[in-house]
Every structure is written in C-alpha cells, then in structure tokens.
Amino acid sequence: MTTVLRYKFELGCVLVLVLAFVLTQIGVNNFFFFAGFAVVQFVMIATAWNILGGYGGYINFGTAGFLGVGSYTAIALIQWSDVSIVPQIIIGALMAGLLGLFIGYFTLRLRGVYFAIATLALAIVLETFVNNWDFVGGAAGISILPPRNPELLGVMIVDRKGAGIFDNNTEFLFFLISAMAIFSVWIARTIERGKLGRGLNAIKDNEEAAECMGVPTLRLKLVATTVSGSLMGAAGAIFPNYLTFVDPLTAFNLEFAINALAMPMIGGTFTWIGPVIGALLLGTVQQIAIVTISSELNLLILGVVLVIFVVAAPHGIVGWFMKKN
C-alpha cells in the first residue's frame, strides 16, 4: 500500500493517459480532438517553458524559435526520405535541445535580460533562415501529407476502415501529444523535486549567493535550457503532421511566445501544476474564443490578463490556494 501511495503521481499519469486513449476509441466528434490537440500541446509548451522560466527565473521569449526548429526539422526529414513520426520527434527534440545549449552557452553567463533578448531575436533570425531555405518550402510554406496507413513496430496505427488502433490521424496525434505532455509534466516534477530544481530555485532567489554556496550555476542553467528547449522542439516536431500546411509565419508566430509565458505566469510558476492549470484554462478559453469571438480580440484579452496577473497576482492561480508564508 505504501509503495502505491509513493507512486501515486505516476499512477495518475498512467490513468490520464488511459483516459485519453479511451476518449479516442468511443467516437467523439473529431473537432474535439483537433481543438484538444492545441490545448494539450500548450500544456507541454508551458511546462517546458516553466522548467527554465519558473524554476530558474530566466525568461525565454524564443518559444516560437524552439518550436519552429522542431517543426522544420520534421519537415526536412519528411522531405529528405519520408522519415516516420517517432524519429521526427526525437530528432526535432535533439536539434532544439542543441539550440538551447548553444544560446545558453553564449548568454547565460550574463545578466538574465541578455538571455531574454537573445531568445527574442533568435525566433526572428530562424524565421529569416527558413524563409531562405527552399528545401523546406521557403517563405511560401509547404504541404505535408500525413502517411495514409502509418505503422509502428509492425502494428498498424491508423486506418480509416477500422483495421488500425485509431480511426483517423487526428485521434492518433491527440493521443501522441497527450503522452508527450504527460511525460513533460513528469520530467518537470522530477526536476522540481530533485537537486536540479532546488539549485535552479537558489539561482532564482540570488544567483551570487547560490554560486558562493557551491551551486554550479552555469551548468544547471545549461541543463535546464537544454531540457526545456528539447521539450519545446518535440512539441514542434509533431506540428507539421497536425497542421498539414506549415509556413514560417505560422511556425514562428509570436503567439506561442506570449502563450508559453502567460500560461505559467497565470497558473503559477513555482510548481509543476501551475503551467498545467494555466494551459488548460487559457488554452480552452482561447479555443472557444477563436470559434465564437474573433482571433484578434482573443489575443488582446490574453495580453491584458497577462499584465493584470504579473502586476497583481505574482504567484498565479496556484498562489490563491497556497498558505501565505
């Protein structure tokens, strides 16, 4: 019994994953998976952002850049030789992780604002690069046809006639992103409870003091940037299959940056549940608002809510339920 209690978080993860799988099997309207994908993807992105931004206090404006690297790695792999989706995600994550390491190595030794500025500029420069790269479609964008009957380890995954596990691609992608998001949350929680999380927290409170106490600040920051970047890259790598048409304007959209920042800030940055709550809440509201109101007004609301929370409720929604210390 005690071992069960010890792993209750992991059990919860498995339970949620099973729930996601069951949902895909009972024939819910396909739109919900399409909208749900966007929400769950934001859970993953917000969680990834929070590993560096929330625990370490280093703000990353370049979410779109990391996602874009993931997306365009996947596209390049598809263009090159029809690589299937799992290697796409793994290699996309690797590339984005390397990018995080590279940017971090150059800027994390300086004050935090320089990292923020560099990441903000990064998204724009990567967009420039992709605009000039015709192999992946250039500025005009590219259409990706998802494989008709994808197989994994000899098992047919998607088949319209019912021979595969899922009836269509959207259901499969929804399940896949759910699994990835749950994995990200598990990583974030493990980091938070471990040595890395405590070190990052010390850096956030007072970097000089942390360094004097023997915390290897640069190394911890680099690990956090790499992990955070590669999770974002993985979330981006699945994107071309979902959208089926990608152009640089979509892949490097600043909306990702503001969402990745606003969701943890509104949910609460100091614990793993904060970004999850923020992403589920804001993501769902946005999906509803895009259908019912207008897409622009929805972004305006997002910006205003972010500013209000930053000014008035620095600990986010989770902070309301915590005891004041």
Added chain:
Amino acid sequence: MIILELFINALISGILLGGFFVALAIGLSICFGLLDTVNIAHPTFVVAGAFCAFFLNSTFGIDPILAGVIMTPFFFALGWLIYSAYYQFFERTSAQALRGLAFFFGLLFITEVVLIMVSGVDHRLVNAAYIGKSFRGAVAGIEFSVPYRLLSAFVVAGIMTLGLQAFLDRSFFGRATRAVHQDMMALSLMGVDPVTVKRIAFGIGLGTCGIAGALMIIVIPIEPAVGRVFIGNVFAIVVLGGLGSISGTLIAAMILGIAESLVSTFFGPSWAPAVSFSILLGVLAFRPSGLLGVGDTR
C-alpha cells in the same frame, strides 16, 4: 568597376540607414542603458508612432516629420505613465526582473493587437514631397544615388540624437540621469528625487518614439507587427554601443546600418535580419560591455 559602384552605393545607403537606426535605438539607449528598464516594447511603440504619423498625414495632410514632433509630448506623457506603473509595481518592491520583462512583453502584445484591430494588417505609406525621389550624382566615373527619404531621416535623426546628447551632457537634468545610473542612493542624499528623474528620463526615452515612428514610415512601409523585426536591431545597437553611452549607440547604429546594407546588396535583402542577431550574439559572447560601455553586465 560594377562591384565598386555597388559597394559605394551600399555604403552610402548604409550610413543613411544607420541614421535611421540611431533614431530607433536612442530611446532604448536611455531606458535600458541609463535607467536599467528593459523596455522590449520600444520598437512596437515606435510602430505606434508611425501609425499616428500615418493617420495625421492621411487625414489632415500634415507632413510626417511635423506629425512626429506634434506626437512627442504625448509619447512623453505615455512614458511617464508607464514608468510610474513600472516603478509602483516592480521596482519599488524589488520584484524579480522576470516579472518586469513579462510586463513589457504584455504591453508589446497589447499595443500590437490594438494596432491590428484599428488599422488591419495592410502595409501603410505616407505622402510627402521628398519620398520616392533620389539625388543622383557621379564622382570620378562612379555613379551613386541618395534617396531623399533616407537622407531626410538621416538629417532628422542626427539633429534629434545630437540634441539629446548635448542635453544629457550639459544640463543639470542630464547629469542627474547619469547619477541615477551610477548611484540612486547618493542622488537622493543630494536632495534630488531619483524617481522623478527616472520618470522624466523614461518619458524622454519614449518621447523619441514620436519622431522615430515618423522616420520609420518615411523609410519603410509599415504594418503592426513590423516592430518585432527591429527588436534585434535596437538591442544589438544598444548592447554593441555599450550600456549608458549615447555616443556608443551612435557608432553602433552606423556599424549595423552599413553591415545590413552591405549584406542586403551582396547576399540579398532577405538575409538582412540575420546581421543584427549575429552582431548581438557576437558582442554578448566576446565583449558584453560593448564598445564604449562601462556598465556591469553580470
């Protein structure tokens, strides 16, 4: 010979472009360099200024540069308000830098969306006598052309920057701003309220957005999201020039202008945005204090 001609022309337009960049970056140089306020929304406020110039020009037929001068007091007031809020919520309580950054990012986003809602995503232009024509000349067989719109931007930006520099160098207020940069406590012991000094200085920094916006719409067609492209430029300029140094900003803007112009001439204009980022990364990696900077970068 044709290469030389291209090079000379690229150099001329680079210097002129550098003048335009000075106008963009000078306000940020004050806000970020002297006051340590990381106003990442600065380029977007410049775009807001450009849209104001567009509306004044298309509705009342006011010359864009005059429109920029008219808007300056409004931007000054806006800057005063923003800094007051920033001080009240973040600096006074010594909140983490993260929250201040998120605040400005939110402002950037709100400004951009409001601009989209007001005017749509079309590109906008202004009309003035000096837009669209060029001065052509030839020296020793090498032909060159100087577009009047870049030249006017260069002249106006030059007057604004040199004026601001003289003001910050000579006047009591300028010395007070430098003092705030060095030691806030000492300044308050001398009987000057550092917060008022900072409010005014931030107001001046944002006040430049009026004229910079007017110059922007003279130089390029604008749309609400164009500010993002310039974030890399302005921060590259301020960091390369060195925090807190107006002359450094001037030199850095010239360097960036020439570099961008040469790259777009010889490699194609679509590569130009990569220049500022490479410079920014290079400076951060090898000389974080910039060309003329004295500040602490850690």
